[in-house]
Amino acid sequence: xxxxxxLSASGQIxxxxxxxxxxxxxxxxxxxxxxxxxxSDAGPYHLGTGEPHFSRxxxxxxxxxxxxxxxTLKVPLxxxxxxxxxxxxxxxxxxxxxxEIARExxxxxxxxxxxxxxxxxxxxxxxxxxxxxxxNPAPEISEAIIERSSHIVAMMGHEPxxxxxxxxxxxxxxxxxxxxxxxxxxxxxxxxxxxxAWHAAKILECGTASTVQRKRPDSIFAWVRDDHxxxxxxxxEARCTPQSVASHSLYENADPFLITEPxxxxxxxxxxxxALNDRAVRVTRSRxxxxxxxxxxxxxxxxxxxxxxxxxxIREPYIIRQIDSWFAGMCERFAARVQEMFQGRVGPxxxxxxxxxxxxxxxxxKLEPLAGQVGHEVGVLFTIISPERSVTMALAxxxxxxxxxxxxxxxxxxxxxxxxxxxxxxxxxxxxxxFNLNHxxxxxxxxxxxxxxxxxxx
Amino acid sequence: xxxxxxxxxxxxSKNAGPYMLTFDVMFEDExxxxxxxxxxxxxxxxxxxxxxxxxxxxxxxxxxxxKAIKISxxxxxxxxxxxxxDAYGGQQHAPLVELQVPG
Numbered sequence: 332x333x334x335x336x337x338l339s340a341s342g343q344i345x346x347x348x349x350x351x352x353x354x355x356x357x358x359x360x361x362x363x364x365x366x367x368x369x370x371s372d373a374g375p376y377h378l379g380t381g382e383p384h385f386s387r388x389x390x391x392x393x394x395x396x397x398x399x400x401x402x403t404l405k406v407p408l409x410x411x412x413x414x415x416x417x418x419x420x421x422x423x424x425x426x427x428x429x430x431e432i433a434r435e436x437x438x439x440x441x442x443x444x445x446x447x448x449x450x451x452x453x454x455x456x457x458x459x460x461x462x463x464x465x466x467n468p469a470p471e472i473s474e475a476i477i478e479r480s481s482h483i484v485a486m487m488g489h490e491p492x493x494x495x496x497x498x499x500x501x502x503x504x505x506x507x508x509x510x511x512x513x514x515x516x517x518x519x520x521x522x523x524x525x526x527x528a529w530h531a532a533k534i535l536e537c538g539t540a541s542t543v544q545r546k547r548p549d550s551i552f553a554w555v556r557d558d559h560x561x562x563x564x565x566x567x568e569a570r571c572t573p574q575s576v577a578s579h580s581l582y583e584n585a586d587p588f589l590i591t592e593p594x595x596x597x598x599x600x601x602x603x604x605x606a607l608n609d610r611a612v613r614v615t616r617s618r619x620x621x622x623x624x625x626x627x628x629x630x631x632x633x634x635x636x637x638x639x640x641x642x643x644x645i646r647e648p649y650i651i652r653q654i655d656s657w658f659a660g661m662c663e664r665f666a667a668r669v670q671e672m673f674q675g676r677v678g679p680x681x682x683x684x685x686x687x688x689x690x691x692x693x694x695x696x697k698l699e700p701l702a703g704q705v706g707h708e709v710g711v712l713f714t715i716i717s718p719e720r721s722v723t724m725a726l727a728x729x730x731x732x733x734x735x736x737x738x739x740x741x742x743x744x745x746x747x748x749x750x751x752x753x754x755x756x757x758x759x760x761x762x763x764x765x766f767n768l769n770h771x772x773x774x775x776x777x778x779x780x781x782x783x784x785x786x787x788x789x
Numbered sequence: 790x791x792x793x794x795x796x797x798x799x800x801x802s803k804n805a806g807p808y809m810l811t812f813d814v815m816f817e818d819e820x821x822x823x824x825x826x827x828x829x830x831x832x833x834x835x836x837x838x839x840x841x842x843x844x845x846x847x848x849x850x851x852x853x854x855x856k857a858i859k860i861s862x863x864x865x866x867x868x869x870x871x872x873x874x875d876a877y878g879g880q881q882h883a884p885l886v887e888l889q890v891p892g
Binding site: 371372373374375376466467468469470573574577578580581582583584585586587588602603604635683685687693694695696697698700701714716763764765766769 | 869
């Protein structure tokens with residue numbers, strides 16, 4: 332097989348990289364340039380709405396340099412999980428940016444789009460036939476849950492990407508994809524050792540996350556060979572050490588040794604990490620254990636409702652020491668005000684109000700070991716949610732006033748018990764979403780789940 | 790006595806997908822890594838007690854090549870659910886920082 336050279340532009344397109352690092356990467360003549368575009372890490376909002384995570388400006392800058400670098404070398408450019416969630420809207424957004432750059436810069440290429448949004452009817456059928464199974468921990472799933480999802484994507488492996496390259500695509504923009512698969516696709520096409528290909532990909536997909544002291548998102552390079560891979564950051568000030576590369580398998584994985592991919596499992600438990608110099612590392616003994624049949628992780632988001640937020644500070648000791656009963660009493664009496672306002676159209680089951688107490692257990696909630704300890708002041712965040720935006724905002728405006736003046740037994744007369752740092756106190760947060768799937772599907776026809784489209788650009 | 794925070798090069802928490810939280814305690818050198826393991830200050834049982842979670846739910850690793858102890862648990866609230874206060878899970882490691890390490 333020899334050697335396959337892989338350039339990772341950055342950990343996430345839109346987060347940036349240094350032009351000098353990327354240019355150094357291009358000078359090393361990579362066989363493929365790739366960059367991941369997303370994850371579920373920012374929450375279900377992007378999948379629910381189709382809105383991207385990073386700015387168009389930041390994304391266009393990164394994509395332009397990548398398209399120009401690709402044009403110089405005429406090698407494939409792969410961008411995965413477009414628009415963060417990898418829904419069809421994210422692919423369309425990235426496609427339009429790519430077309431705009433091609434027009435402005437006079438670039439021409441064959442564009443391959445690989446979509447991974449799933450048809451609800453198909454998923455219901457797979458569920459009925461027992462081919463969707465939960466990953467632990469997973470919420471309950473039913474046909475009704477599939478139906479009420481705003482969008483569902485399946486995380487593709489390397490095969491749909493390889494298929495696009497074999498069909499002649501120069502630039503491949505994908506929907507939701509395994510971050511690793513983007514970087515493993517070309518090495519695997521060229522019969523690289525699967526263990527080294529997948530493990531190198533795992534390090535590459537996060538850009539410079541595997542360096543000793545990551546100063547910013549930046550480019551990184553790997554050489555995948557028969558029984559090992561070498562990895563080196565492209566900024567001369569950045570360094571990889573055996574420990575920093577080994578540590579990278581810890582990041583965001585529940586299990587640092589066995590990393591599941593759509594087509595099998597990367598096993599790093601026997602790996603050896605060796606310094607080639609003070610900046611580059613060689614990794615040997617990575618293993619890939621193929622699964623019997625491909626499985627794809629499903630990600631789904633459904634509307635949780637329309638939310639409003641109210642932030643306030645409390646400094647008064649009397650309120651702080653009874654804050655839970657103060658809030659409970661306030662909510663109980665507020666229900667009567669809601670009845671007055673909406674004349675029964677909105678009842679207690681149609682909305683909810685939550686309070687988070689910063690300075691007590693605001694960050695950790697039920698994991699907080701020091702939950703009983705309170706300082707001299709606390710911050711509170713009230714959130715109000717209902718299925719209708721106008722109802723939520725009406726409730727929020729009334730609740731902010733109601734809570735401000737809610738009495739405590741220690742004082743007689745009208746009090747103002749909340750310090751609002753912003754007015755109006757209530758903020759319209761619009762629609763909010765929840766994740767509703769953590770399942771895998773083992774389809775009878777894997778190829779049918781990912782839809783390919785090709786266009787000649789320029 | 791030193792704290793785990795003083796002995797580690799990095800203690801962090803993060804989401805491992807929307808349904809899991811993971812904690813990494815990473816050391817600079819072999820001696821600190823071994824000292825913490827040998828002292829038994831951070832075990833599956835210690836973690837379960839500190840975080841008030843069922844020991845059966847705690848996944849626990851020693852990663853020698855990274856000189857790291859790693860722990861994963863189901864998220865107490867699904868990421869970004871209405872009761873979740875930490876979208877990235879990045880601030881759940883704090884109680885580990887001040888664990889006392891004898892010796």
